[in-house]
Amino acid sequence: MDNMIKLAIVGYGNIGKAVEEAVKNSDDMALSGIFHHNDNMNDINADVVALCTPTREVQFFAEKFAKRGICTVDSFDIHNQIFDLRSTLIPLNKESCSVSIIAAGWDPGSDSVVRTLLLALAPKGITYTNFGPGRSMGHTVAAKNIDGVKNALSMTIPLGTGIHRRMVYVELEDNADFSCVEKNILSDDYFAHDETHVIKVPSIEELNNVAHGVNLIRAGVSGKTHNQRFEFNMEIDNPALTGQVLVSCARAAVRLRDEKRFGSYTMIEIPPIYMLPGDEEQIIRTLV
Amino acid sequence: MDNMIKLAIVGYGNIGKAVEEAVKNSDDMALSGIFHHNDNMNDINADVVALCTPTREVQFFAEKFAKRGICTVDSFDIHNQIFDLRSTLIPLNKESCSVSIIAAGWDPGSDSVVRTLLLALAPKGITYTNFGPGRSMGHTVAAKNIDGVKNALSMTIPLGTGIHRRMVYVELEDNADFSCVEKNILSDDYFAHDETHVIKVPSIEELNNVAHGVNLIRAGVSGKTHNQRFEFNMEIDNPALTGQVLVSCARAAVRLRDEKRFGSYTMIEIPPIYMLPGDEEQIIRTLV
Numbered sequence: 001m002d003n004m005i006k007l008a009i010v011g012y013g014n015i016g017k018a019v020e021e022a023v024k025n026s027d028d029m030a031l032s033g034i035f036h037h038n039d040n041m042n043d044i045n046a047d048v049v050a051l052c053t054p055t056r057e058v059q060f061f062a063e064k065f066a067k068r069g070i071c072t073v074d075s076f077d078i079h080n081q082i083f084d085l086r087s088t089l090i091p092l093n094k095e096s097c098s099v100s101i102i103a104a105g106w107d108p109g110s111d112s113v114v115r116t117l118l119l120a121l122a123p124k125g126i127t128y129t130n131f132g133p134g135r136s137m138g139h140t141v142a143a144k145n146i147d148g149v150k151n152a153l154s155m156t157i158p159l160g161t162g163i164h165r166r167m168v169y170v171e172l173e174d175n176a177d178f179s180c181v182e183k184n185i186l187s188d189d190y191f192a193h194d195e196t197h198v199i200k201v202p203s204i205e206e207l208n209n210v211a212h213g214v215n216l217i218r219a220g221v222s223g224k225t226h227n228q229r230f231e232f233n234m235e236i237d238n239p240a241l242t243g244q245v246l247v248s249c250a251r252a253a254v255r256l257r258d259e260k261r262f263g264s265y266t267m268i269e270i271p272p273i274y275m276l277p278g279d280e281e282q283i284i285r286t287l288v
Numbered sequence: 289m290d291n292m293i294k295l296a297i298v299g300y301g302n303i304g305k306a307v308e309e310a311v312k313n314s315d316d317m318a319l320s321g322i323f324h325h326n327d328n329m330n331d332i333n334a335d336v337v338a339l340c341t342p343t344r345e346v347q348f349f350a351e352k353f354a355k356r357g358i359c360t361v362d363s364f365d366i367h368n369q370i371f372d373l374r375s376t377l378i379p380l381n382k383e384s385c386s387v388s389i390i391a392a393g394w395d396p397g398s399d400s401v402v403r404t405l406l407l408a409l410a411p412k413g414i415t416y417t418n419f420g421p422g423r424s425m426g427h428t429v430a431a432k433n434i435d436g437v438k439n440a441l442s443m444t445i446p447l448g449t450g451i452h453r454r455m456v457y458v459e460l461e462d463n464a465d466f467s468c469v470e471k472n473i474l475s476d477d478y479f480a481h482d483e484t485h486v487i488k489v490p491s492i493e494e495l496n497n498v499a500h501g502v503n504l505i506r507a508g509v510s511g512k513t514h515n516q517r518f519e520f521n522m523e524i525d526n527p528a529l530t531g532q533v534l535v536s537c538a539r540a541a542v543r544l545r546d547e548k549r550f551g552s553y554t555m556i557e558i559p560p561i562y563m564l565p566g567d568e569e570q571i572i573r574t575l576v
Binding site for chain 2: 067086115124221233267271278284
């Protein structure tokens, strides 16, 4: 028990619950507390905190724990702000002797590792990341914000070469006019650039499904040799995978801390073996 | 030019030539010499040597350069001896302040990274690595050693769940008896455990093709959630990919040396970003 990694959860929605399950299935970890994001966290006693809050609250908590010398993992997913979050956290982590692993979900996250690996295998070429079928949180929120929409679900459908169709299911407010709602969705900046279909349904709740998928393709050149072809596919339960990635990266964060390599890291900056429990020799003999 | 990584090649067969092409396509590297495996190597002036010899000669050269403080990369491919090679090299690397990256091809190598990542994403479950269609070097050599065989080619055909068919093409010596050759191949330990077909052809040279492939599948459990499905596929020119992986790992070896993290590493132990050239900020902003 003394050798166990003590992990606390902050934020207890879908992802927080998935982290709880993944920790309970990890022989090298103990759950040291679950905190709602507005709880008092002064008495958190953990090696590492999994930040399972909405993404816009991640930086606040990551800074707070980094200042206290507690490691964190998060699945911050605003791609163009990841480098800046890392830059903000690095000096705090170094000052307090802690490690933050950021953007540790599946995209950004494990897909980023695959994209990096494929670029190393074929440095010239094009990578396409095709998402879905699965729910897009950002597009769902945008659709919910349209006047007359009571509830909505925007599904991302991959059409290949990184092009996506949006299937937007809407449950209307009483007296709302569907053709007006449809027109406002189609002209919203979130939807105006993609093929979008708006479909009226009696109940969004009936469509609820947290499945998601990725089809990541690279055709490229190794040395001077063209036509090198690579493909990574997955069909997964979205929160379960995100929770598991957070837990695997929590293990890596504690290892980096123990090696005194304090700082903030994205997943492409950490050795993949650090995410696995168990004996190094056994892992190398089995996987390599 | 002063900032360039100086790479030398030892062994100048298919892989050595592929490494040469990959270095020439790397803006951050300069080729500092090509040595046949029986050349005098006393005057090698390099940051890192790519060992492109037959796999059984790798340890000899890896030890020699590790003792001289020169980094190496190799694509040593005898899976059950990789950990021992690493254990042998680590003290030599630490003593001489160098880094060896071993088993850096595609399997072992990049496939090992994918297997490790998938285990982190879904810790329980089964991974199947299906090879081919493509030539198996070991089985080809075994077939060539059969009496009456002038030349041979053993193709590995994936049947799924890690089961493979062997398609063995043979060019016979004059007066050799095909049915006798066929029987001896089918009873050879290399072939006796797999579905094997032996086919007589007039010329093996006419069949020559260095294409290969992988289909790597994992179905597993993230946290408590089953039915998480992952797949990695590639269809590639074998020596071109191996050469490129060696060059990408040579870059990582020099970076680890510059960070004074001396020792011997398999690919699952190195941060994927270390394999890429260029600015870290730009890579993180683009890939993560």
